[in-house]
Amino acid sequence: MDYKSLVELHREALINDLKGLLEIESVKGEAVEGAPVGTGPKQALDYMMELGERDGFLTKTVDSIAGHIEAGKGGPLFGILGHVDVVPPGSGWDSEPFTPKVVDGTIVARGVQDDKGPTMAAYYAMKILNEQELPFKYRTRLIIGTDEESDWKCTEAYFKSEEMPEAGFAPDAAFPLIHGEKGISTFNLVQKNLQVDETEPNIELKVLISGERYNMVPEDAEAKLKVLQNMSEVIQSFEDFLRENEAEGNYEVDNGFLKLGIQGKSAHGSTPEAGINAGLILIDFLSRLNMDDNAESFVSFATERLAGSTDGSLLGMDASHPELGETSVNVGMINYTEVDGGVFGVNLRYPEGLDFKAGVENLDAEIMEQGFTVEDVDFQPPHYVDKNDPLVKILTETYRNHVEDESEPFTIGGGTYARVLEKGVAYGAMFNDTEDTMHQKNERMKIEELLLATEIYLEALHRICIKGELDEN
Numbered sequence: 001m002d003y004k005s006l007v008e009l010h011r012e013a014l015i016n017d018l019k020g021l022l023e024i025e026s027v028k029g030e031a032v033e034g035a036p037v038g039t040g041p042k043q044a045l046d047y048m049m050e051l052g053e054r055d056g057f058l059t060k061t062v063d064s065i066a067g068h069i070e071a072g073k074g075g076p077l078f079g080i081l082g083h084v085d086v087v088p089p090g091s092g093w094d095s096e097p098f099t100p101k102v103v104d105g106t107i108v109a110r111g112v113q114d115d116k117g118p119t120m121a122a123y124y125a126m127k128i129l130n131e132q133e134l135p136f137k138y139r140t141r142l143i144i145g146t147d148e149e150s151d152w153k154c155t156e157a158y159f160k161s162e163e164m165p166e167a168g169f170a171p172d173a174a175f176p177l178i179h180g181e182k183g184i185s186t187f188n189l190v191q192k193n194l195q196v197d198e199t200e201p202n203i204e205l206k207v208l209i210s211g212e213r214y215n216m217v218p219e220d221a222e223a224k225l226k227v228l229q230n231m232s233e234v235i236q237s238f239e240d241f242l243r244e245n246e247a248e249g250n251y252e253v254d255n256g257f258l259k260l261g262i263q264g265k266s267a268h269g270s271t272p273e274a275g276i277n278a279g280l281i282l283i284d285f286l287s288r289l290n291m292d293d294n295a296e297s298f299v300s301f302a303t304e305r306l307a308g309s310t311d312g313s314l315l316g317m318d319a320s321h322p323e324l325g326e327t328s329v330n331v332g333m334i335n336y337t338e339v340d341g342g343v344f345g346v347n348l349r350y351p352e353g354l355d356f357k358a359g360v361e362n363l364d365a366e367i368m369e370q371g372f373t374v375e376d377v378d379f380q381p382p383h384y385v386d387k388n389d390p391l392v393k394i395l396t397e398t399y400r401n402h403v404e405d406e407s408e409p410f411t412i413g414g415g416t417y418a419r420v421l422e423k424g425v426a427y428g429a430m431f432n433d434t435e436d437t438m439h440q441k442n443e444r445m446k447i448e449e450l451l452l453a454t455e456i457y458l459e460a461l462h463r464i465c466i467k468g469e470l471d472e473n
């Protein structure tokens with residue numbers, strides 16, 4: 001089968017169908033009757049279902065929030081999982097985000113890279129394959145979600161009633177292929193049993209605030225202290241601290257209160273070691289002061305359990321896996337008030353080999369003495385497909401048939417849509433030299449990349465669903 005010329009024959013139709021999809025403002029909105037995540041995402045779902053019907057496929061919508069387009073009859077199921085919802089466009093665009101524009105062979109529009117372009121590439125691969133009128137060994141299903149950018153209610157609803165594919169891929173990340181993703185958890189470490197302080201400390205910590213999201217390293221931190229005596233000494237030691245630690249910070253005296261600020265460096269929650277956690281630095285300074293009891297126990301908890309190491313060992317949840325790497329801990333949010341005490345919002349990511357639930361239970365028991373508990377635990381387990389699995393081998397080989405790139409399949413600390421599939425990998429559609437513009441202004445995708453991804457998907461589906469190569473390996 002000449003994948004390249006088959007795709008080239010469909011060039012105009014593919015681009016036109018994609019443009020139609022890109023014109024739909026499928027940002028999550030208010031739930032209304034028949035559109036649980038808003039009318040935009042529903043309209044985008046309907047659009048895909050109509051394409052499927054137009055081209056003679058079976059289609060099915062599930063709870064108005066997900067759906068599928070299916071080719072072939074009988075046999076096991078192979079799945080491709082894409083999404084047609086998008087994040088809000090934000091500002092600063094050079095063109096209208098929902099009026100796709102072609103500039104120098106590149107399509108510019110919200111969602112073209114994440115994930116409407118790759119989803120349309122996969123759809124056309126399936127359509128072109130179906131047009132060859134060959135018998136399918138695997139039924140092939142393009143599953144479409146409309147809530148990927150928010151709560152994944154789409155796939156949750158879908159797989160409640162629909163069949164889980166034997167294997168599949170999600171065209172919602174990068175080539176060559178992502179075969180493993182860490183477990184992702186969030187939880188809060190909450191201070192309890194606040195005491196009335198009878199020691200009359202020199203310094204009272206009124207407020208400390210740092211960070212807004214679990215999955216980002218906080219770049220700013222601020223604290224407000226009441227200093228009863230020796231204000232200038234405290235300021236001097238802050239200045240010394242900044243110098244010794246090469247930290248960036250500032251202070252302000254206001255009505256007997258001392259306000260301290262620290263500037264760190266932001267980074268994604270999956271790579272906390274790449275950032276500088278402003279909140280933990282500020283706490284490091286506070287640990288040198290003589291403060292009220294509640295503040296002291298808040299600060300010493302952070303010093304013992306959270307600062308200085310991001311590998312989970314201070315929480316008793318360190319683990320390591322040859323492919324998935326090590327546990328990582330990001331303290332994404334820190335909040336303290338005199339009245340309510342402290343809360344640390346933690347984003348912990350972990351490889352296979354760690355019993356997360358047991359780890360949390362142990363931690364909760366251990367930190368009770370320190371006046372803390374673990375609350376609001378949420379987690380998704382690690383997702384891993386063996387590198388030697390036929391699925392990984394066939395898809396990697398297929399990619400290499402079209403691109404001169406010997407990069408190996410890889411693993412990440414983040415999460416992709418592929419983790420929804422029992423045996424699923426992320427497969428494209430960013431190439432090794434593609435600029436990642438997902439979630440950014442002027443989101444774009446080269447038409448040549450769109451066509452190349454379609455070719456790759458076409459060969460992959462041909463080998464797996466027609467030739468049945470998954471079963472031969």
Ligand SMILES: [Zn+2]
Binds near residue numbers: 083114115
């Ligand atoms: Zn996506």
